[in-house]
Structures are given as C-alpha cells and as structure tokens.
Amino acid sequence: MPLALAALTLAAFGIGTTEFVVMGLLPTVAHDLDVSIPDAGYLVSAYALGVVIGAPLLTLAARRLPAKTTLLSLMALFTIGNVTTTLAPNEPVMLVTRFVAGLPHGAFFGVGAVVAAGMVSADRTAKAVSMMFLGLALANIAGVPLGTYLGTTLGWRSAFVVVAAIGVLSVIAIAVMIPPQPKAAPSSVRDELAAFRRGDVWLALGTVTVGFASIFTVYSYVAPLLTETGGFTATSVSYLLVLLGVGMTVGNVIGGRAADRALVPSLYTALAALAVVLALFALAAPLKITAAIGLFAAGVAGFSLGPIMQTYVMSKAPDSASLVSASVQSAFNIANSLGAYLGGLVISAGFGYTAPVWLGALLAVVGLVLAVTVTAATRRGQGPGALPIPQPQLNNQQ
Incomplete structure (x- = not known):
C-alpha cells in the first residue's frame, strides 16, 4: 500500500507542477513566443478548460476499464500533452497542448482517489486520499520553484521537459507499484449520471x-x-x-x-x-x-x-x-x-x-x-x- 500511494503521489506531483509552473513562466513564454503577457495568460485558462471538460468525459469513457488501466492511460495522455508543449512553435499550438495536458487531470484524481480509498479500511479513507493530494502540496514546495528556476535560466521548455519526465516515471511507478484492479462492473452512462x-x-x-x-x-x-x-x-x-x-x-x-x-x-x-x-x-x-x-x-x-x-x-x-x-x-x-x-x-x-x-x-x-x-x-x-x-x-x- 505505501508504494502504491507513493505512485499516486508522484503522479499528483507532476500534475500539480505543470498546472502551476506556467504562472511563474508567463513573462518568459510571452517573450519567446512574441505575445503579450495577458495573451500568454490564456495558457492558464486553456489548461483549466481541459480539466473542466476532461474530468467527466474521460471518467465516463473509461468507466468499464480496470482502474489501473485507466490511471496508466490518463498519465500517458498527460505525458503526451507536456511533450508536445515543449515542441510548440507558437501560442495557438501551445494553447492546444496545454488543453490536452489538462484533460486527464480531473479524471486521474477522481479514479486515483477511489483507488487510494479502496486500498485501506473505511476509517482511513480520507488519510489515503490525502496522501495522493500530498503531491499537489509538494509541487508548490519543490516542483513549481524548481520548474520556474529552470524555465527562467534554461528556457521555459526545459520546465516542461522535466514535467514530461515525471509523467514517464509516474507511468512506470503505477505499472509496477499499484496492484491489479478488478474490472469495473458494467454500467451505462445513464447509471453513472x-x-x-x-x-x-x-x-x-x-x-x-x-x-x-x-x-x-x-x-x-x-x-x-x-x-x-x-x-x-x-x-x-x-x-x-x-x-x-x-x-x-x-x-x-x-x-x-x-x-x-x-x-x-x-x-x-x-x-x-x-x-x-x-x-x-x-x-x-x-x-x-x-x-x-x-x-x-x-x-x-x-x-x-x-x-x-x-x-x-x-x-x-x-x-x-x-x-x-x-x-x-x-x-x-x-x-x-x-x-x-x-x-x-x-x-x-x-x-x-x-x-x-x-x-x-x-x-x-x-x-x-x-x-x-x-x-x-x-x-x-x-x-x-x-x-x-x-x-x-x-x-x-x-
């Protein structure tokens, strides 16, 4: 169980870092892509929009898959979104890649919270969920400051290279550390809603x-x-x-x-x-x-x-x-x-x-x-x- 929760925490750390690090890199991104800082601020909104839309849609789409398979798929999509962000040649493309990176965010935490809660007794549910969300808090202590430092010294793309690497490590950690999960019971969209x-x-x-x-x-x-x-x-x-x-x-x-x-x-x-x-x-x-x-x-x-x-x-x-x-x-x-x-x-x-x-x-x-x-x-x-x-x-x- 500790290793499984650590895998979820690592993934949450990566998600929290990519969500918040762009705020500290807006001037650098704006200068490199030749846009104003307010225009670069739409990158924050694009990610948030991806979260809002992706949370219910991807959760419904994966409702019949085993939870572990869902978590692996979501982190793979997260990694792809951040890899393509490092390659974005202009702001319109980066808006799309940030949207893609945000899509798995909500679904991952939704499924991950259920997986974390299912690994412990009923009286420790919230503590298990909090261990996964610990990754978000740690991202604000270490991930965001480190990403901001790298982005301002080596270029903003380096920050997203690191985030993409965390995504790859998270996929490996989930595959190795989280035990097989039972296949979800068949359900219709109407039942879920x-x-x-x-x-x-x-x-x-x-x-x-x-x-x-x-x-x-x-x-x-x-x-x-x-x-x-x-x-x-x-x-x-x-x-x-x-x-x-x-x-x-x-x-x-x-x-x-x-x-x-x-x-x-x-x-x-x-x-x-x-x-x-x-x-x-x-x-x-x-x-x-x-x-x-x-x-x-x-x-x-x-x-x-x-x-x-x-x-x-x-x-x-x-x-x-x-x-x-x-x-x-x-x-x-x-x-x-x-x-x-x-x-x-x-x-x-x-x-x-x-x-x-x-x-x-x-x-x-x-x-x-x-x-x-x-x-x-x-x-x-x-x-x-x-x-x-x-x-x-x-x-x-x-």
Whole structure:
C-alpha cells in the first residue's frame, strides 16, 4: 500500500507542477513566443478548460476499464500533452497542448482517489486520499520553484521537459507499484449520471466551488499583497511561496486525519477556521512577520479542505464515486477562475490588495452555510444521502 500511494503521489506531483509552473513562466513564454503577457495568460485558462471538460468525459469513457488501466492511460495522455508543449512553435499550438495536458487531470484524481480509498479500511479513507493530494502540496514546495528556476535560466521548455519526465516515471511507478484492479462492473452512462439527479450532490459540489473560491481570491493576488501591502521585495516572494507550500502540506495531512475521525464536523471546522484565518491574515498583512505567519496559516487552513471535501463529495454518491470525485476537480478549477475574477473585481474597485482576503473570508462563511444546508437537506431526503431534484413531468397527451 505505501508504494502504491507513493505512485499516486508522484503522479499528483507532476500534475500539480505543470498546472502551476506556467504562472511563474508567463513573462518568459510571452517573450519567446512574441505575445503579450495577458495573451500568454490564456495558457492558464486553456489548461483549466481541459480539466473542466476532461474530468467527466474521460471518467465516463473509461468507466468499464480496470482502474489501473485507466490511471496508466490518463498519465500517458498527460505525458503526451507536456511533450508536445515543449515542441510548440507558437501560442495557438501551445494553447492546444496545454488543453490536452489538462484533460486527464480531473479524471486521474477522481479514479486515483477511489483507488487510494479502496486500498485501506473505511476509517482511513480520507488519510489515503490525502496522501495522493500530498503531491499537489509538494509541487508548490519543490516542483513549481524548481520548474520556474529552470524555465527562467534554461528556457521555459526545459520546465516542461522535466514535467514530461515525471509523467514517464509516474507511468512506470503505477505499472509496477499499484496492484491489479478488478474490472469495473458494467454500467451505462445513464447509471453513472444518476448521481447528478440528486440535489445534495450539487449542493456538495457548490460547497467545493465556493469553499475553494475563497482560497483562490487570496492565492491569485498573494504576490502583490505581499509586496504592496506587506512591504516584501519581489525576490522574497518566492521564498514566501515556499512557506505557503509548507503550510499546504501540513494542512493536507491534518485534513486527511481529521476527516477520518469525523467527516462532517471536520468540514464545518475547516471552513470556519479558513474564514477566521483569512480575516486575521487581512489584518496582519501590513506587518512582515505577521504577514508571513498569516500566509502559512492560510496554506494550512486552505489545503486542509482538499481531502475533506474530496471524501465528503465521494460519500454523497458511493455508486458513482469516480465520476463524482472527478467532478470535484472540475469544481476546483471553476473555483480557481471564479476566485481570481472576484478578487480582481474588488481590487479594480479600488479597495486595495487586502480586499480579496476579506472577500475570501466571506466566501468561506458562505461555503460553511452551504455545507450546513447539504447536511440538513440530506437528513430531510428520501433515504440516506438522497435529495432528489424535482424532474419535469412529461405530457403524454397527443
């Protein structure tokens, strides 16, 4: 089991690195491809679009394959996407390759979470899932800084060569370390989609979107917050981002263990803690020492939500766990875009760089309200965890 989880962690490390490293390489990519930095920013959106579209579609396409075969196929597609990115001659081609690289992202985490959970007893499910997501946190500590350094010194293509190499290693690790998985039971697309006829599943995904949007309103503008409000130099920001990554790693471990002990109370606690931490971070931002402490605490509180929410949504539809789990990644990337958009609005309105942090705290409270609503709705529903969405009545009259 430890080796199997390590293989999933390695793959998550590669996925996290390719998702976030391009943000630090935008000026270099823009210069090399002779486009503006805003135009190069569409590369981030192309990847996110691939995640949102690929998560449900690839999960449905692979529903009858053994989980190990699915994981190998998804990482092979991921590797192809990054190899072709290194060869992209211009921005239009690179937009396509980034989209392709993002396609397997959500499906991999969806299927991987189910595989990880299936290798342990029920009381250790969230901890196993958190071990896979540990790769994302480690990517922010090591993968992204290393990729950014290589990209700025040896050219941006070198960063994606490294990511592609991680993809190859992940394919080998999955093939060797993950035991054979039973072939999935035959199911129709209609059966898989049945979970999305339930209101509590949509409310749970809404909680994910709002909860993570609260984080991304802050993360998207953390660099100008630290320099303009906190008084840090631009050089110091890279070290502070490593501190943020350490906080994410700690939060990921804490969230996994807490969810195994008490899933719903852990979700409530994590969202409430995130609201409080972000509010304190907004107050602490003008002072360097307190700003650094607040940044670390925001990483802990924010990433503790990862394994909690992944396990929480999976628990709402155990019969469609892979598809619902993959949909969490779609919601995560929608939250990424939504958080960046909302944070930009309050900055553009002239409220300053602490405004996104206050907005993030407010969104965390909204997420908490949604989580409580999901629980109440589930208790009122028809059967355990079921809250049907009213279906339109068909008119049988000719």
